[in-house]
């Protein structure tokens with residue numbers, strides 16, 4: 001039996017070509033992409049990466065992947081990133097790993113966004129996975145109440161040490177369950193973006209172009225958005 005995350009992560013690295021500026025996502029699936037990119041670099045591949053989190057920055061540095069920041073890079077050829085859920089239109093919930101804000105900024109300047117997931121994350125309707133919402137600390141109680149008024153079950157995220165989870169940007173995360181799931185991801189994203197205090201939501205709508213699904217039998221299935 002194969003690890004679906006490894007299957008998807010390694011397959012996506014094959015889309016990378018020499019000379020590309022590549023957005024490097026965050027999480028355990030991207031971990032395998034980074035390993036494969038390092039292998040390919042040892043064979044001559046030359047790229048510059050832009051990491052979406054401090055965790056990915058550290059991993060990429062340890063693997064010898066050259067990095068740049070957004071001061072020097074205006075646009076990215078390709079970004080490879082995981083997802084917590086993805087539907088048939090390639091709309092996604094992201095942010096399980098807490099990197100949603102930087103991931104969305106990087107996605108916004110990317111020509112081709114590749115989502116990499118194990119088959120269990122492909123869903124008909126988003127929302128079984130709680131939606132991460134990044135909030136400035138000052139507004140936490142305000143936003144929590146506003147989300148609850150919209151019917152969401154809201155859980156402030158805690159870190160492994162039991163203290164409030166703090167993002168790379170110094171913010172907090174509220175994990176939100178919407179009963180019955182999320183019928184219209186674009187409308188919900190727009191609605192939440194209007195609340196002062198929310199920095200970003202984990203709804204990624206219309207951003208992914210290609211989906212790589214890893215299967216336990218070792219197959220990597222590649223789908224393109226129509």
Ligand code: 5RP
Nearest residue numbers: 027028029082095096097099
């Ligand atoms: C981090 C993310 C990750 O891409 C998402 O949580 C999937 O992670 P993993 O590959 O570990 O399952 O959005 O903010």
